[in-house]
Amino acid sequence: MKETPLATDGQDGQDNQDRALVKRCLENEPDAAPALVDRYQQRLFNVALRMLGNVQDAEDVTQTVFLNAFRKLRTFDPRFKFFSWIYRMAVNESLNQLKRRKQTVTLGDDSDLMASGGAAGGADHIAEAEDHVGKALQSLKPDDRAVVVLKHFMSFSYQEIAEVLGVPVQTVKSRLFTARERLRAALDGGVQ
Amino acid sequence: MLTRQEMELIQQEIDGANTPDGSAALRSLLEQNPEARRVAAELRRVAGLFARVGERQSPPHLKQSILEALPQPAGASPSAFVRWVAQKLDVVTHLLEETVMNKKAVLIGSAAAAIVIVAAGLITGFPPLGSGAGTIGGVERASRYHGRAMTEADVSLKNPEIQALFQNDQILHLVQSDAFHQLMANDAFRGLMASDIFHQLMASDAFRAIQASDAFHQLQANAAYQQLQANAAYQQLQAKDAFRGMQSSAVMHQLQQNAAYQQLQANDAFRGIMASDAFRAVQANDLFRGIMAQDAFRQVMANDLYRNIMANAAFSQIVASNAFYQLQSADVFRSLSQSQALSQDFMREAMRSQP
Numbered sequence: 282m283k284e285t286p287l288a289t290d291g292q293d294g295q296d297n298q299d300r301a302l303v304k305r306c307l308e309n310e311p312d313a314a315p316a317l318v319d320r321y322q323q324r325l326f327n328v329a330l331r332m333l334g335n336v337q338d339a340e341d342v343t344q345t346v347f348l349n350a351f352r353k354l355r356t357f358d359p360r361f362k363f364f365s366w367i368y369r370m371a372v373n374e375s376l377n378q379l380k381r382r383k384q385t386v387t388l389g390d391d392s393d394l395m396a397s398g399g400a401a402g403g404a405d406h407i408a409e410a411e412d413h414v415g416k417a418l419q420s421l422k423p424d425d426r427a428v429v430v431l432k433h434f435m436s437f438s439y440q441e442i443a444e445v446l447g448v449p450v451q452t453v454k455s456r457l458f459t460a461r462e463r464l465r466a467a468l469d470g471g472v473q
Numbered sequence: 474m475l476t477r478q479e480m481e482l483i484q485q486e487i488d489g490a491n492t493p494d495g496s497a498a499l500r501s502l503l504e505q506n507p508e509a510r511r512v513a514a515e516l517r518r519v520a521g522l523f524a525r526v527g528e529r530q531s532p533p534h535l536k537q538s539i540l541e542a543l544p545q546p547a548g549a550s551p552s553a554f555v556r557w558v559a560q561k562l563d564v565v566t567h568l569l570e571e572t573v574m575n576k577k578a579v580l581i582g583s584a585a586a587a588i589v590i591v592a593a594g595l596i597t598g599f600p601p602l603g604s605g606a607g608t609i610g611g612v613e614r615a616s617r618y619h620g621r622a623m624t625e626a627d628v629s630l631k632n633p634e635i636q637a638l639f640q641n642d643q644i645l646h647l648v649q650s651d652a653f654h655q656l657m658a659n660d661a662f663r664g665l666m667a668s669d670i671f672h673q674l675m676a677s678d679a680f681r682a683i684q685a686s687d688a689f690h691q692l693q694a695n696a697a698y699q700q701l702q703a704n705a706a707y708q709q710l711q712a713k714d715a716f717r718g719m720q721s722s723a724v725m726h727q728l729q730q731n732a733a734y735q736q737l738q739a740n741d742a743f744r745g746i747m748a749s750d751a752f753r754a755v756q757a758n759d760l761f762r763g764i765m766a767q768d769a770f771r772q773v774m775a776n777d778l779y780r781n782i783m784a785n786a787a788f789s790q791i792v793a794s795n796a797f798y799q800l801q802s803a804d805v806f807r808s809l810s811q812s813q814a815l816s817q818d819f820m821r822e823a824m825r826s827q828p
Contacts, residue, residue: 314540314543315536315540318536318539318540319536322531322535322536322539323528323530323531324528326529326531326532326535327528327529327531330529336529336532340531340532340535340538343531343535343539344535344538344539344542347539347542347543348539348542348543351543410522410525410526411526411527413522414522414523414526429523432488433520433523433524434523434526434528438490439488439490454481454484454485457484457488458480458481458484461484461516461519464519465515465516465518465519468518468519468522
């Protein structure tokens, strides 16, 4: 899963493809919107899932992000990166969702992240790792969690994370360090 | 104690972000500093654990849901517009018939709306069959209730079933309550009772059949459902604009973003009702689905008067009361709600019972 949206043909190539798709969407080409959804829905869903720890919420957030993105597509400035734009929406919408809950997401035994159905390979040890990681993630502050999700699940560089979150690179590093310290503590005792 | 720069070197190495010089500096540090080796090992362990977690497949229906929720492209051709409308209609059918487990609030909301309409019919009297007039028995009685004192002449029928109902202290308390008074005086309530759309719905064979069904009765008697009715978030949700417009997936989306909806999803009573056999039985009932598919039903729910009632504190209080729960659970309830004479008797007795 470590492939990033930028990894297949390089960042510039990816950006160009995104821009072309956005342009086609704005020209109402019928296949453009499905292509753009295809391109990002899986990853945005995963960002939301790791942020929220709940499949249904992640699904709702993903849908909301696309809806907002298409509504605001004409305001998208093609000089910037589309992926930064839409990932930022996903992170922000997830943060909004967390605020709406007005409570910390806790992962009990019925947590969606406990299920192994979607874990690669489906092996027990992977499901166990997913369980530990899911719980540890939810112990982080949402802002720190966002950095960890983008770093570890999306394999973004510091610079890319900074662009998505709209913060300086040093802030990304600082949050990542803080988050990892906390993750170390959270994972101690349950993870080999 | 490691310095900030040393910690950064370790972290950047794990993230593959060190320059060659940085990596060399880190190697030197690790050789000399046991704490650095420990921290690096722990951070690698954390990173390694994340690396073992795979990407989740998104739900198979997600893409379609997203595409259906997207606004219609500006300037689309008429044929494209027709296809878009057809898609929306298909979504509605889909939601109502099958995959509603993802959008449960709509169905439970619909079920609740149906029940509340039944309740309203019960309290004010069932619309007279075959009558095209705008005034129904209950509204007429309600007007009288506020217009003049009852006389013995009004109490012409002493049905034993009705009398039995009023032997129950809680029911007696209900009809004597301020909430009951306020509801009877509410213009929206009376207006809805007198409306054609309400008559059409209540007079429909499907609506009566579902009322008489065991599954529907069980749902009404379900304790979790009673809790749900008393839930403030649920009551707020029912009064929202989004709730009335479940005909489009865009509105569905709006509903999902609603704070009350979010609270509702976290509500134990709501979850309980979702999991109840009674709810599932009602949900799977063809008659119930038929009701929800009726234009009259949708019109009632989209009606401003109805929405005003949903937002009415007195009405919420009545529906959430134990007395109302008992009333719904009573065997005579079905007879009451299907008989104008019985419902009028109920109202007469209610008025006669005023302190």
